[in-house]
Amino acid sequence: MxxxxxxxxxxxxxxxxxxxxxxxxxxxxxxxxxxxxxxxxxxxxxxxxxxxxxxxxxxxxxxxxxxxxxxxxxxxxxxxxxxxxxxxxxxxxxxxxxxxxxxxxxxxxxxxxxxxxxxxxxxxxxxSGFPGPQFGPSVAREKLDAGERPVLATVPKPKVGLSTDAHARIGEEAWRGGIDLLKDDENLTDQAFNPFADRLAESLAARDRAQEETGERKDYLVNVTAETTEMLERVDLVAEHGGGFVMVDVITCGWAAVQSVRERCADHGLAIHAHRAMHAAFDRLDHHGVSMRVIAQIARLCGVDHIHTGTAGLGKLANEDTPGINEWLTSDCHGLRPVLPVASGGLHPGVVDQLIDALGTDIIVQAGGGVHGHPDGTHAGAKALRQSVEASMAGTDLETYADDHAELATALEKWGAETPR
Ligand SMILES: O=C(COP(=O)(O)O)[C@H](O)[C@H](O)COP(=O)(O)O
Ligand SMILES: [Mg+2]
Structure with missing residues (x-):
């Protein structure tokens, strides 16, 4: 002026x-x-x-x-x-x-x-007024044993309605099959069919058994989403039970709440997995709203460690410019730690090679239906997902790798390399 x-x-x-x-x-x-x-x-x-x-x-x-x-x-x-x-x-x-x-x-x-x-x-x-992530991509090595490969996560399906026992059992099968992170779904919080405190305790006990059996560190992205005071109590409970991560629906909670959670998580050394349910109300139209790129930037400043950024067109949900957003999340931003992007929504073993081609290996590959919908069940589905990542990391064609990996072969037979809707 x-x-x-x-x-x-x-x-x-x-x-x-x-x-x-x-x-x-x-x-x-x-x-x-x-x-x-x-x-x-x-x-x-x-x-x-x-x-x-x-x-x-x-x-x-x-x-x-x-x-x-x-x-x-x-x-x-x-x-x-x-x-x-x-x-x-x-x-x-x-x-x-x-x-x-x-x-x-x-x-x-x-x-x-x-x-x-x-x-x-x-x-x-x-x-400089914001903390940025505590961990970001380093969770792959600091909290898990993923090394250089993508971190693998799964969300039990059906997304709500499973009993606490069933949820923990499915988690254990998935972890034993080669998944690193069990994740709650966005609308599973503290409902009567699967109360938060019970689910947390049972799932972490299952995690401990799976770690013992596999010799790999595993963890649980428990959905603490709630009114802010309640959410902070849930964060404390996760720390008390020895969890390493919390999941927050960052858009529906609001950024003020995310800032409070980030502060509390720092007290406990917990990492934050950001689910972006409702983001499409802001970013789906290409001429109005707020882009997913800006939502991801806000999330990084507020300090989440992982955020869903889409599947580069390979999944079931519409989204914009996943590679560009991921590049921003890992680029220099005045010393803020990078964020580990999560690819999720309709993924299955048959598209993992294309996903890694499009987005690289510094990602979380998250599959729900693509693990639990495997014809031989969750354990086989988890193995198939891990095998598809191993094949992609080795630069081996998925079909060739499937010749001596039965679970991957079954997954490819069911889903091929198709993108679902
Ligand atoms: O439950 C799922 C994926 O389940 P499935 O693997 O069965 O499709 C997640 O909520 C999506 O990640 C949300 O999408 P986005 O990651 O794009 O926000
Ligand atoms: Mg979901």
Whole structure:
């Protein structure tokens, strides 16, 4: 915004296409469709205004009584608008406050027909207020024995309704078959058919037996999702029982709750597995909402260790740009630890080679139906998944490896290399 005596804050004040953002500023990229009759310039300026210190009307404010926190719409390229935000606009370490600016009122503002927050370039002045992950990809070696291969996880199916005994038994079969992590499903928390405390105790006892038998470290991603106070108590309980991880539905819980969980997990040395149920409400439309890339960035700042980022088109769920998101999660971000991406949703042994080709080996491969739907059951399904990873790591064609690996052969016979819907 212009210097000098301020007699008003007009929304046109928020556009300066010659402006070069400072390294301390948060720079956001939006895709915008202006409202009927509104120019791209006017819409871009309204976005910068409404998301920082402006409103629809010109204001008269005494300069002495105001810190100028106006954002600047500094780039327009087709439908892409770049906006730079001064760091002082943001409260240190508060993800809810940041999102109330950059992904707040503007998403419903009539000045645009649609608007999508696509990407953020986070300055150190903001990232330094956040912890980032405690572990990230290092869980593969620090907490598990996956070494250089992808970490393998499975979620018992049906996703809800199994008794506590059945859940733990299925977990034990999967761990014995070669899975590293048992994972609760997103809507399994503390229901009467499978109470949280019982499930935690029984599943970790099963984990211990499987570790003893296989000589490999195993663990359990127990879903602690709840109202925040309750969730923190569940985190404590996981630590008391000797678990190494918790799972949180980060979108449905909200980022404030995730920040609280991250703090509590640091007290106990627990890693956080982020399930992203409800993300598609924000990111499924390519012209409106908040991209999965930005959701993943927020999750990294808040400090999750794993987050689901999709399957590069090989699974059952629609998602955008998995390779690009994963690259961001593991790239340098002012010293924040990287996040280990999770590929999940409709995966099975027959697509693992393609998945590793697309995403590399620094991932978690998570399969529910693709393990428990194996014609010979969970144990065989887990073995088949592990065999498909071994084959891919060795650069051996899955069909060839299946010649002397019966479980993989059966899985390939059932599912081939097809992508399910
Ligand atoms: O239960 C599953 C996968 O089960 P299955 O393997 O039987 O499909 C998960 O909830 C998905 O990972 C969510 O999707 P995403 O990872 O894309 O958020
Ligand atoms: Mg699920």
């Amino acid at each position: 212009s210097d000098g005596i301020m007699t008003g804050i007009e929304y046109d004040d928020f556009l300066d296409l010659g402006y070069d953002p400072a390294a301390t500023e948060l720079v956001c990229e939006f895709t915008i469709e202006p409202a009927d009759g509104m120019s791209m310039e006017a819409a871009a300026s309204r976005v910068a205004s409404e998301s920082s210190n402006g409103t629809w009307a010109a204001l008269h404010v005494d300069e002495d009584e105001l810190t100028d926190l106006g954002a600047v719409a500094c780039g327009i390229d087709g439908r892409t608008v770049t906006v730079a935000y001064p760091t002082a606009l943001f409260e240190d370490g508060s993800m809810p406050q940041i999102l109330s600016c950059i992904a707040g009122n503007i998403l419903g503002m009539k000045a645009v027909d649609s608007i999508r927050l696509e990407d953020c370039d986070w300055p150190e002045s903001i990232t």
